[in-house]
Amino acid sequence: MENSDSGLDGASPPQVKREHFSSSEEAPTNGSGGMNGMTNGHGGEKERSHKSEHRDKDKHRSDKHKDKHREKDRDRSKHSSSSSSSSKDKHHSSSSSKDKHRDKERSEKDKERSKDKEKHSSSSSDKHRDKDKERSDKSKHHDGKDRDKSKHEHKSSSSSKEHKSSSKDKERSSKEKDREHKERSKDKHSSEKKNKDHEKEPKHTEKVKIKEEVPEPAVFNDPFEDTPKKPVKPVKQEMESEDEDKPLMERASQKKRKAEIAGDESEEDIPLMQRKKPKKEKENKKRIKEESEEEEDFKPAKKAKKKTKVEDKKQESPTKRGKKKEEEEGTVWKWWEEDKPSDGTKWNYLEHKGPVFAPAYEPLPDGVKFYYNGKQVRLSEPAEEVAGFYAKMLEHEFTTKKTFNENFFKDWRKQMTPKEKELITDLSLCDFKPMHAYFQQKSEERKAMSKEEKLKIKQENEQIQAEYGTCVIDGHKEKIGNYKIEPPGLFRGRGEHPKMGKLKARIMPEDVIINCSKDAPKPVPPPGHRWKEVRHDNTVTWLCSWTENVQGQGKYVMLNPSSKLKGEKDMQKYETARKLHRRIDKIREEYRQDWKHKEMRIRQRSVALYFIDRLALRAGNEKDEDQADTVGCCSLRVEHIQLHEEKDGKPFVVVFDFLGKDSIRYYNEVPVEKRVFKNLQLFMENKNEGDDLFDRLNTSILNKHLNDLMDGLTAKVFRTYNASITLQRQLEELTVEGANVPEMMLSYNRANRAVAILCNHQRSVPKTHAKSMENLKAKIDAKKQAVEDAEEALRDAKKEYKRSKSEKDKINLDKKKKAFERQQQQLEKLELQATDREENKEIALGTSKLNYLDPRISVAWCKKNNVPIEKVYNKTQRDKFRWAIDMAGPEFIF
DNA sequence: CGGGGTACTTAGAACTTTCCAT
């Protein structure tokens, strides 16, 4: 450890210097070229499949073997064995909860499994075979890895001694196996087919047919997404431990910061006040910006509240909608200049009209048929509706997945009449194509509607939005985020979700709980219906809630991000991150010390924290098994990392490869300090692939510790902090003084991109990317030509003027000069655009911009460099970040 | 503690509107 440690120690703790920095920095220079080190050798295209495959395979991979044997035995006698093992486990490891979970599931699964097995004849040998197959597929992309894994598997299987964790392993593995098993079978079926054929064949055939029946819509609803969906985009970040350290420059600015804050733009703050009572806002208000005071809006003026109007850049809408809009836009509630209530209450007055329900089902016209086994069948309304959900997705990859189809079919049958149920027993005999064609046709018709019709619809929507999309909270009218209740449909989980395809039921008023203040009028339920409950809980921010049937989780109607309630919380989040900034050195120092702690749990905690800090990993809560198998830091398993004493010339490299939130793959090769490396070796000792890497740690233990370190500190604060500080540093580094706006924006986007890479925010390469790049290139070429022409013209003009010296030629010369410059600028702009786009093709900037970057950093940067804020934030974003735009001056420092 | 539930944030895909070159 000394090697790596020594250098970094001390003040420059882990410094984490994410190398991305460096890599990202470089990236810009070389343009699209290796994408900031994001390439990892896995093929680009297949990535998509990789995602899902990855999980199944990888995850289960190792356990499969080992566990398989056991599993079987266990399955049969699972109860006894599992119970005993679990008790053991507890002694040895603290992750018993996890185990328990698994046990439960396992038992259920086992049951199912045993059935499955018989059906699919998944004997262990089969499994092996399957695995191999999978592996070989995979190996195309992942050779090295696979190889390693297989080794592991073998090893582990042979070394099935009893380790502390063995029992645990067993349990888990059996579960996993089960799962794996299932998945595997699914996959296999489908995957073999799917992978190859399905994408083409089925689709194509269908498509063709559809065409016959109905003209193909100009725009498909993207049904095709599936094919190449999103690839996994691995991110590779390299870092050298040595250089780390740059970190902390931030602190320097702390002092300044304070000053700024105080000074900022908040000139007068007369804050104080808390919101008092409710009041309704009056409607009215005239056009934008009047300085007049509007007391009407705010009644609670008890304290000296100050309200200010801010002008919005929006265009006016003299047109029709009227006052409401203007009112909203014209008046801004500067809540950030007020005091916040310190008790847990979220509001004193809340009034709204309840949610908007999905439109009732409209039966299909008679002409749209459904065939079962070649014969036309007239479905009952409920069965038809659900069939329609499936028909709409016919071209989606989902319909090629076994799990999806099974879940769908099972739930569909529940909607059938006994007769239908008796008749329809095999999904593959169902012909949804006419239905699909019908929906497609409808969608085309919608697109082809005349302007007037579209306008009318738009107006109706605005009407609804005005009525149901806003609420009155503490005297202010504010937008609601999701006032429309989710319509029924088929559940679309991300990744290999075990529940994909299940029917998401229609929500009725009887399912909905309303939350509003006692003194507000109660929302009126739709005629003939009543609410499940009306309550008045001002310690929460939701207006309506209901429980969704697929996963049994609660859903809420809440306010828009531009609202005070959301904004305040958002600002607070960044303030906590800034606070962390002030303590980060100490915290880093401390966890580095803890790497040598004698207690294993402390060492695990410190290593996990190091990952979270340095790599911006998510906390990694435990998950149920009826969800896709994804992990975060605390839930990493042995199979998710590989240790290399040396890799590519670097010592002590940890290779992370796992599926994170939304089943997005995280791949990273990270050189770490020797001490970390040794600890990891220890943590992995005597464990199987499916075991928890940090078996004595979970998110609540970690967060508890973090909270002791700093008030309000949790694992996710590190993501926010590291994202924001990275943006600030990158901006500082990449911004060239005096650059023009397009250049500035390239710098900004690059800084933003560094953050997105850090946080692993990926997106699938837009389907249109290659083409659009081509177009752009063509444009650039054309522009180059234009520049040359302009140059030529300029030269001629010069000559002419030189000769004649006439005023007229002088004017002409100037003109040519200008034209030339203009062309040149345009060319430059195009080139920048091309670079930017290429660099960005598989990175999503939006998520970090919206959720991780302190908007004041961006605002300050814009102000300092004279970049219009609209270049960085669109309208919605400006609404959300109004507080930052208003309060941050050019000197703001995070 | 574990286990379950609640509330709220974060996330990429899907869909819609706007923009821009022909």
Next chain:
DNA sequence: ATGGAAAGTTCTAAGTACCCCG
């Protein structure tokens, strides 16, 4: 005008965190 791509918006799944109970 048109149609295709980009930009913007909507949707809702999937996380985190925390609380309460036994």
